[in-house]
Amino acid sequence: MNAAEQEQLHAFHAWLTEACERGPVPVLTGKNGDMDTIGSAIALSASHPRLMACGIHIGRTAKRVVENLQAPFRKIAAERTSWPAAMGGLIIVDAAAPGQVGVQLPEGVPMCIIDHHATSDWELKDGDMNLQWEVRATTQIIDRYLMAYAPMARSDDVRKMLLAGLITDTGRFRHADAGAFESAQHMLTDSSIDYASFLQFIESETTSPSERGSLLRGLSRAKSVESGPWNIVHTYSGTLEGRLAGMLVGTGAEIALVSRFRDGQTRLTARAPRSSTQQGIHLGHLMSAIAERIGGEGGGHDGAAGWSGNTDRIAAESAFIAQVAIAKRKEDL
Ligand SMILES: [Mn+2]
Numbered sequence: 001m002n003a004a005e006q007e008q009l010h011a012f013h014a015w016l017t018e019a020c021e022r023g024p025v026p027v028l029t030g031k032n033g034d035m036d037t038i039g040s041a042i043a044l045s046a047s048h049p050r051l052m053a054c055g056i057h058i059g060r061t062a063k064r065v066v067e068n069l070q071a072p073f074r075k076i077a078a079e080r081t082s083w084p085a086a087m088g089g090l091i092i093v094d095a096a097a098p099g100q101v102g103v104q105l106p107e108g109v110p111m112c113i114i115d116h117h118a119t120s121d122w123e124l125k126d127g128d129m130n131l132q133w134e135v136r137a138t139t140q141i142i143d144r145y146l147m148a149y150a151p152m153a154r155s156d157d158v159r160k161m162l163l164a165g166l167i168t169d170t171g172r173f174r175h176a177d178a179g180a181f182e183s184a185q186h187m188l189t190d191s192s193i194d195y196a197s198f199l200q201f202i203e204s205e206t207t208s209p210s211e212r213g214s215l216l217r218g219l220s221r222a223k224s225v226e227s228g229p230w231n232i233v234h235t236y237s238g239t240l241e242g243r244l245a246g247m248l249v250g251t252g253a254e255i256a257l258v259s260r261f262r263d264g265q266t267r268l269t270a271r272a273p274r275s276s277t278q279q280g281i282h283l284g285h286l287m288s289a290i291a292e293r294i295g296g297e298g299g300g301h302d303g304a305a306g307w308s309g310n311t312d313r314i315a316a317e318s319a320f321i322a323q324v325a326i327a328k329r330k331e332d333l
Contacts, residue, residue, distance in 0.1 A: 019089030029055030031102030039165030097121035119299030139165035228325035
């Protein structure tokens with residue numbers, strides 16, 4: 001952690017202390033409900049009784065971990081959301097844009113964004129804060145805060161929440177960096193967590209026959225195209241797009257794209273292996289460029305990103321493929 005980050009944590013602590021003095025402070029998760037966003041919200045909420053983890057959706061892995069640990073998390077309605085009266089502030093974790101939380105945000109409440117995406121579409125007002133760090137998971141930022149300002153909150157269960165977010169966002173440490181390992185070590189040190197069995201628990205996910213069917217159909221529809229200097233393998237599927245994209249990367253795709261159309265909305269999910277990001281691909285930037293061109297919202301990380309909007313599926317796919325075509329390729333390493 002550098003001096004600027006230490007200073008930011010100090011400012012965040014002051015912001016949070018004041019907000020909690022004014023009233024309840026919801027800690028809102030991203031609408032994908034992945035383990036990083038849910039784990040971050042629950043772990044941070046353990047540091048003060050006025051904080052409450054909440055969100056519109058809890059993803060599959062996060063749901064299993066939350067149920068297993070009986071962790072406090074409040075599901076809120078996406079429409080006509082009822083916020084607590086006299087909120088002292090609102091914290092949003094692991095979401096790069098207002099559209100990624102899935103609810104209408106309350107007016108006139110100071111906000112703090114805690115995120116690690118490469119892109120950010122938040123507009124900050126006076127009294128708002130943004131903690132956007134270049135780390136592999138938002139739970140790393142949360143743990144840094146807890147270590148410095150609420151060490152008592154770092155129970156084994158809280159550490160498991162943090163660790164689970166780090167494990168899943170790094171793809172079981174396949175996309176980790178030195179900082180991610182350092183965070184993992186902090187989370188495990190002086191805990192009684194058995195890392196290997198916790199990992200086994202996280203990985204013991206079952207696939208239903210219908211899900212297996214859609215994954216297989218998605219694979220059988222996959223097409224490989226050349227776009228400028230890049231190879232893209234793309235398909236569409238109604239579910240488990242992230243997992244399907246990971247499988248496409250496993251076929252040797254330089255860029256994997258899975259699209260989905262549902263209820264008038266198209267969603268693009270893209271993944272790229274490290275070899276592609278090292279040669280200049282940044283999927284998060286590509287997705288924001290698409291949003292600028294055809295509308296909707298897009299962003300994310302270099303090797304994992306998404307876009308969603310009202311355009312039909314074929315037009316969105318074409319926009320992605322066209323954007324990739326103009327992405328320069330660095331000399332092979
Ligand atoms: Mn994340």
